[in-house]
Amino acid sequence: MKRREMILRSLQAGAVIPFLKPIELLAKDFENLLSSSGTGNQLRFPPVFTNGGTMALAASNVNVWPGQDTQVVAINGSYPGPSVVIQKGSVFTANFVNNYNEPATIHWHGVDVPELMDGHPKDSIMPGGNYTYTFPVINRGGTYFYHSHADMLTAEHVFKGFAGFFIVTDPDEAGLGLPTGNFDVPLCIQDRRSANIPQFLYNPVMSDIMNGFLGDLPLINGTPDAFFDVSKTLYRFRLLNGSNARIYKIALSDNRPFHIIATDGGLKDSAVQVNSFFLSPGERTEILVDFSAYNIGQNVTLKSLPFTAPGGGTYVQGTELNLLRFDITGNQSSGGIVPAALPPISYYSISDVKTTRTFTLTMNMGGGMNIHRINGLTFEMNRIDWETPQNSLEEWKIINASNMLHPMHSHSHQFQVHSRNGNINLPPEDKGWKDTILVNPFETVRLLVKFTNYKGEYLFHCHNLEHEDDGMMLNFKVVDPVGINEENENIADDYQLRQNYPNPFNPSTKISYNIPVSAYVILKVYNELGNDIATLVNEKKNSGLHSVEFSATAGGKVLPSGIYYYKLTASGSSGNFSEVKKMMLIK
Ligand SMILES: [Cu+2]
Known part of the structure; x- marks a missing residue:
């Protein structure tokens, strides 16, 4: 039996658990957008994906700016893509159809899936082709997402709209008192260029490859100049940075504190009060915001604070941006609380590390492509850069030897951050389960990493998508604990x-x-x-x-x-x- 068939059979053998009713708010769709209580555009929500249905990728037109067509490359004509909302323990299935004119693949970012479901570029679906993605949802409850991962096309596809939420619900969260339903709000943050309105023109020049393709105009769930009507109560916001390259320093315009409750891989072990935090491309952070102290008629804006970052050109990191205006309009209560405690997380211990791997991030200014590298290497589709034994705790030491920000992402598992420049007192957005971690210029970040669920070939790369497409990506293979390979594609004794x-x-x-x-x-x-x-x-x-x-x-x-x-x-x-x-x- 071929490996692909084996995996499919093992999935079919598992019991199919019916999925729960989706988060109510996600069920709102584009038709509910017209009422307005102020200037700007009411925050939009993509439709909810029906598990087992079709995800068809195609070029289509959507109205990002009222009355104007924007050509996107999107799943089922929706920008952002339809939101997957699925209960932990159930089996997710999507029949992907590539009706676009380029190879495409879907990566389920942060979701632990078998190799052939991971959307590796080697498994791209050609134009006109189709593929069934199906896997058991074994992740913790949390906010994940999906996006294009085609070879050297990821950045353009994502920029043109090919990304969406993948939200895992967990009945165990029900007892915690967190805001639910209309008070549980996913927010996908992306940036586009006001100079290009109404199109998403993707035409990177050299400085865009260097810094990443940055815009000056934030879109929230695809909404420009967005506002959201809120009641004087506690809300849960699931923030996803779906931008190609822009890093946000999230805060409220009046500097009011709020609580971080979840990182990439679900809930933290405690709610931590902050005034701001960094959210880099690919990262998700969930927060609780309490609007009860405001008066009806007031507003407060979710924004990105200015910060200093390297880079030059027309568009730079660290620009101050207004992301989403909250208009306080109602007196409803969510009934939610900031939990005094959240479920515990068992933390890895550095003393249990079996292997340390070092990844040095560099810039190679030889001209042309492949500027951004890991250990001097540029991505090679058919080269396995290292093997990691399953169930073995590793330390990944990421040394940023460049004057660039690199949000580094590993497929197939959630890791924990050990330290930044030796400092184990981590900011709250770093502490918990993570799959993407921002590595600042000349910083060393140490991760604790263990692959427990699947063997196979996966990716480790920069989630600045221009850096990724420029080759800042390596293949690794999770192998048997004893080091026996099912197959080694690099060794062949024939022509x-x-x-x-x-x-x-x-x-x-x-x-x-x-x-x-x-x-x-x-x-x-x-x-x-x-x-x-x-x-x-x-x-x-x-x-x-x-x-x-x-x-x-x-x-x-x-x-x-x-x-x-x-x-x-x-x-x-x-x-x-x-x-x-x-x-x-x-x-
Ligand atoms: Cu990078």
Whole structure:
């Protein structure tokens, strides 16, 4: 049985638990948007996804600004994407259909899923294709999300709208007295460029690759200039930073304190009062805000405070922004409380660490691509950068040797933060279960990491999406505790010419081949007429897996859309090998 079938069968074997009624507020949809109590636009909420239904990705038009069409790339025509609301313990299923003209994959960010459900770019669904994502929801209750993870297309897809909430509910939260229903409010924070209204133009220049693609205009759940009518009572807000690169320093405009109750992986072990906190791309933080001291008719604004950060260009980090105006309009009570205690978290101990891994984040200013690197490396689809044994506690020491902010994200598990620059007194947004952690310039952050649920290949990368697409990403493989692999895709004892990736492609694609012995290798590209277009390799190569990039725009060539062929010829001590494969350029 193939591995994919095995996983699907094991999932089908599990009992299907009916999912609960979704959080009521999420069920509001775009039709409820028209009433207004002040200037601006009433906060919108995406529709709730029906478990087992279809998630169709396509280009479509939505009204982000009233009366104007904005072209988005979105799931089921919704920006942000439909919200998944699902109970812990149930089985999530979505039939993904790619009706867009680029490869696509869905990553369930922060959700612990089997390898083939994780949306790794190697598992991209080609235009016109489809794939069923299905997995048991084993995470703690909390605020997670989903987004595109296609190779070198993630940033553009997310910017154009391909992201949504994945909220895990947990009946165990019911006894805690937290605000629920209409008082439990998801807020996805993203930034776009006012200069480009009403379109989401994605046209990064060099400074955007350096800093990330920043905007000057916040959208909350896709709403510009947003307001939200609140009652004089306690609310739970689930904040998701769905921006490509912008970091927010969240606060209220009157500096009123509020409580942080949850991090990326669900509830903290206590509610902590703060006046502000940092929220970097990919992170989620839940807060309780009490409006009871305000009078009806007043308002207060959720904002991002100014802060100093590196970078230059038209758009910079640390800009002061108004995110969402709360208009105090009602006297309803949520009945919610700030719990005196939350369920305990068992913390890892640094003394139990079996292995320490060091990740050094650097900038390589050689020009062109691959500026941002981890341990000097740039992402290679078919290269496993390290193996981590399951159930073994590791320390990941992330050394930021660059003058850049890097929110680092690991797939497949929640970790704990040990310290920042040796300081174990962490800010409350860091303490608890995390999957994304901001590493400041020249800072060392130490994480405690353990993979307990699934083996397989996963990703560790910067969640500044321009950095990620620039190659600031590594593959790792969670393996048996004894170190036995199911398979090792890097070791092959035969000649292989692999299918290029991505395919179809535009403008560039990667071609990999394996040679079992050192050999003289020629790799050429031909057009449909058999004319020689490019020579990618023409030299002696050592045994092993190699890859080479082919760009349809390299060297001033402008190649038309269509079918191309690539041919590998290898001459080694064990004889000659030759193979031809087909690929497609789409413009
Ligand atoms: Cu980065």
